[in-house]
Amino acid sequence: MSKRQLAMVMDLNKCIGCQTCTVACKTQWTNRNGREYMYWNNVETYPGTGYPKNWMELGGGFDAAGDLQPGVIPNLEADYGVPWDYNYESLMGGQSDSNHFQPHVSPTWGPNWDEDQGAGAFPQDNYFFYLPRICNHCTNPGCLSACPRDAIFKREEDGVVLVDLDRCQGYRYCIAGCPYKKIYFNPKISKSEKCILCFPRIEQGLPPACAQQCVGRIRFVGFLDDEESQVYKLVHKYKVALGLRSDYGTQPNVYYIPPTESPAKFDAEGKIIEGSTRLPVEELEKLFGPAVHDAIKTLKAEMKKRKETGVSELMDLLIAYQHKDMFRLDNNYYQEVAKAAKRNPLAPVDTRYIAGKFTKAGGHH
Amino acid sequence: MKKLLTTILSLGVAASAALAGDLSLTAVKVSDKLDALNADSALWSKAKFATVALYPQSAIEFNDKEAIEANKANKGKKAQVAALHNGSEIAILVKWADGSKNVQGIKCTDTYSDGFALQFAGTTKKAQPLPYIGMGSDGRPVVVHLQKATDKVYEPNGNKDVSTQINRQQTGVFGKELAEYDAKVVSLANTDFERVFVGEGFRSLTEIKDKSVKSNAAMKYENKGWTGTLVRSLKDDYVSASGTVPVAIAVWDGEKHGRNGLKLLSSWVAINLEGEKANAAVVAEATETPKGDAAKGKLAAETNGCAGCHQLDKSVPAGTMAPSLVNVGGYSTAAYLRESILKPSAVVVPGYNRNAHKNTPWYTIEKGKRVSTMTDYSFLDKATVEDIVAYLKTLKVEVE
Numbered sequence: 001m002s003k004r005q006l007a008m009v010m011d012l013n014k015c016i017g018c019q020t021c022t023v024a025c026k027t028q029w030t031n032r033n034g035r036e037y038m039y040w041n042n043v044e045t046y047p048g049t050g051y052p053k054n055w056m057e058l059g060g061g062f063d064a065a066g067d068l069q070p071g072v073i074p075n076l077e078a079d080y081g082v083p084w085d086y087n088y089e090s091l092m093g094g095q096s097d098s099n100h101f102q103p104h105v106s107p108t109w110g111p112n113w114d115e116d117q118g119a120g121a122f123p124q125d126n127y128f129f130y131l132p133r134i135c136n137h138c139t140n141p142g143c144l145s146a147c148p149r150d151a152i153f154k155r156e157e158d159g160v161v162l163v164d165l166d167r168c169q170g171y172r173y174c175i176a177g178c179p180y181k182k183i184y185f186n187p188k189i190s191k192s193e194k195c196i197l198c199f200p201r202i203e204q205g206l207p208p209a210c211a212q213q214c215v216g217r218i219r220f221v222g223f224l225d226d227e228e229s230q231v232y233k234l235v236h237k238y239k240v241a242l243g244l245r246s247d248y249g250t251q252p253n254v255y256y257i258p259p260t261e262s263p264a265k266f267d268a269e270g271k272i273i274e275g276s277t278r279l280p281v282e283e284l285e286k287l288f289g290p291a292v293h294d295a296i297k298t299l300k301a302e303m304k305k306r307k308e309t310g311v312s313e314l315m316d317l318l319i320a321y322q323h324k325d326m327f328r329l330d331n332n333y334y335q336e337v338a339k340a341a342k343r344n345p346l347a348p349v350d351t352r353y354i355a356g357k358f359t360k361a362g363g364h365h
Numbered sequence: 366m367k368k369l370l371t372t373i374l375s376l377g378v379a380a381s382a383a384l385a386g387d388l389s390l391t392a393v394k395v396s397d398k399l400d401a402l403n404a405d406s407a408l409w410s411k412a413k414f415a416t417v418a419l420y421p422q423s424a425i426e427f428n429d430k431e432a433i434e435a436n437k438a439n440k441g442k443k444a445q446v447a448a449l450h451n452g453s454e455i456a457i458l459v460k461w462a463d464g465s466k467n468v469q470g471i472k473c474t475d476t477y478s479d480g481f482a483l484q485f486a487g488t489t490k491k492a493q494p495l496p497y498i499g500m501g502s503d504g505r506p507v508v509v510h511l512q513k514a515t516d517k518v519y520e521p522n523g524n525k526d527v528s529t530q531i532n533r534q535q536t537g538v539f540g541k542e543l544a545e546y547d548a549k550v551v552s553l554a555n556t557d558f559e560r561v562f563v564g565e566g567f568r569s570l571t572e573i574k575d576k577s578v579k580s581n582a583a584m585k586y587e588n589k590g591w592t593g594t595l596v597r598s599l600k601d602d603y604v605s606a607s608g609t610v611p612v613a614i615a616v617w618d619g620e621k622h623g624r625n626g627l628k629l630l631s632s633w634v635a636i637n638l639e640g641e642k643a644n645a646a647v648v649a650e651a652t653e654t655p656k657g658d659a660a661k662g663k664l665a666a667e668t669n670g671c672a673g674c675h676q677l678d679k680s681v682p683a684g685t686m687a688p689s690l691v692n693v694g695g696y697s698t699a700a701y702l703r704e705s706i707l708k709p710s711a712v713v714v715p716g717y718n719r720n721a722h723k724n725t726p727w728y729t730i731e732k733g734k735r736v737s738t739m740t741d742y743s744f745l746d747k748a749t750v751e752d753i754v755a756y757l758k759t760l761k762v763e764v765e
Binding site: 036075173175187190 | 427428429430431433469470471472473474475515530531532534535539540543558567568569570571572624625626685715717718720721722723724
């Protein structure tokens with residue numbers, strides 16, 4: 001466990017599935033050098049196959065006794081989807097025989113292949129919601145526990161989970177060990193890579209790109225021990241933000257406000273069934289555990305209170321008025337950390353190996 | 366050249382028929398430079414081949430479902446090994462059968478390469494006991510040379526060349542300039558996956574990147590088998606070899622999702638440098654056949670409760686309390702087994718990730734030192750210990 005833990009809260013009532021976060025992350029980190037297929041941030045439709053395909057059934061995480069469970073390493077073509085490209089250049093240059101856009105491979109699968117399909121029968125009771133996912137920067141990471149090379153580490157200062165690419169040898173046990181399949185194998189460099197919670201931004205006081213760009217303003221970022229942070233209030237004070245699949249035992253640090261609002265069902269004549277709700281609470285319980293019932297109760301009560309009295313701190317938080325209040329990164333904190341560690345910027349490697357523990361002359365750069 | 370190689374290989378096969386599982390061999394002395402040696406070099410006709418048995422590393426089970434399945438019925442393998450030296454460099458050739466050539470694709474997430482590694486004992490004040498076979502142990506370092514079969518790989522981070530870490534579509538150039546950019550990227554590609562590590566126990570390996578170790582490894586696939594070669598200096602910052610060079614061999618099969626611990630490995634093999642005085646004690650340690658009574662040892666292992674933590678028999682599921690010993694007789698020396706019974710904490714490697722099985726730690730850390738959770742069996746009488754060592758040496762799968 002790290003000294004402090006940076007966390008993110010995502011309000012699922014407000015996610016519109018626009019993928020702006022996905023694009024913000026992709027253009028910043030994963031559009032090159034073997035990372036093309038990776039989505040460190042993705043937004044999937046739930047219920048659905050997710051990304052990678054059926055990730056919840058691919059193993060990893062811990063059992064009740066705390067033992068790491070074996071998992072499966074997804075296949076690029078079948079489970080992630082080969083990133084395809086279009087014939088822009090030949091079309092632009094007029095060198096193409098064809099006069100229309102064509103993908104360079106025939107796509108068979110990709111992220112959001114089943115976007116907006118959801119479950120249920122249209123129009124009676126069909127439903128879905130969006131589930132944005134990044135690395136959970138777990139307190140008990142499955143990836144870290146699976147690594148036989150000591151190549152994954154959790155930063156003391158903020159609990160961000162990183163891969164030391166110097167130590168990583170591309171064994172991929174981390175991918176099997178992560179129940180969220182949020183660590184990826186880069187076949188070009190034969191090493192594992194993952195969401196870094198935009199630590200170079202964070203250290204400068206900026207939120208991760210996915211949170212900054214979110215048009216629905218659904219993402220809150222702050223330290224879990226900072227009682228002034230909205231993250232603290234949502235997770236600990238009101239207990240309305242819950243970890244995803246906490247039953248995997250990794251203690252995730254990305255929290256979700258469960259979707260409480262969904263339209264009523266229609267009967268056979270197409271009439272509204274009063275008091276019904278399309279979104280089965282069992283599905284939410286599967287994702288967020290039994291605490292989801294209390295969270296929903298609190299959210300509904302506060303919503304009612306706000307309607308009736310005009311006052312609710314929780315609702316005001318969720319309206320997300322100001323970025324500066326949503327993101328409490330406490331820039332001075334990182335400056336102090338860097339000063340204390342006599343390194344600026346903070347190095348993205350495990351300090352245990354900076355001196356080259358087992359090599360004689362500067363083996364570790 | 367091909368004809369010559371066939372001759373060498375047939376020589377090797379003849380040797381294997383006569384000797385099954387050699388633990389010492391002679392590096393023939395030559396006067397030639399060896400640094401450019403590969404599988405096809407004519408010099409190998411001068412070498413003497415020996416057969417070394419390789420056993421599945423089965424001390425721990427990794428958390429990869431498909432790999433566990435693929436390696437369930439693993440058998441041992443025989444490798445043909447030969448060595449040459451010229452007083453300053455040693456060249457080692459390892460040939461092993463592998464029905465399929467596996468090269469990790471650069472557009473795949475779940476394929477693995479075939480490969481081989483040679484482990485050398487690092488320089489220590491005393492040459493013995495030899496380092497723990499699993500990548501050394503505290504104060505007994507090893508140097509591991511790893512060669513994997515790979516496709517052409519573009520590794521921008523290797524050269525820290527930030528300017529080429531841009532997606533071609535974001536370079537802002539078109540046509541001829543874009544073609545030039547593509548060509549530059551290709552020119553930076555790296556075809557060889559050859560790495561050198563130093564370590565003091567499984568999990569502690571650190572890559573030596575400062576080029577202080579001069580070596581050249583290569584592998585070639587032909588006739589349903591690989592031939593791997595390695596040339597390295599006999600003396601450098603990490604290794605100081607003379608007389609007898611202890612070497613251990615490992616091979617990986619990509620078909621079976623082989624990587625890191627998922628491999629076949631030999632016990633220490635003593636390579637005597639022709640023309641130099643062999644180190645008889647090292648040869649004895651590598652080749653020792655225990656004198657005890659294995660049947661009595663099996664009984665003693667039962668009465669002393671070894672199976673309470675260790676897997677001794679493949680038909681019993683392996684726990685997570687202690688390393689499985691089902692192949693320990695294949696890749697461990699008698700000296701190591703004896704030491705482990707009498708002084709369980711003498712060799713405690715960092716091992717598999719302790720977070721994976723928190724309730725069954727193999728060791729505790731006391732005053733910064735790893736202390737094995739295994740009972741100290743130094744109270745056993747000498748004869749019983751020898752019997753158990755003899756029994757443990759019988760624990761190994763069949764070699765195909």
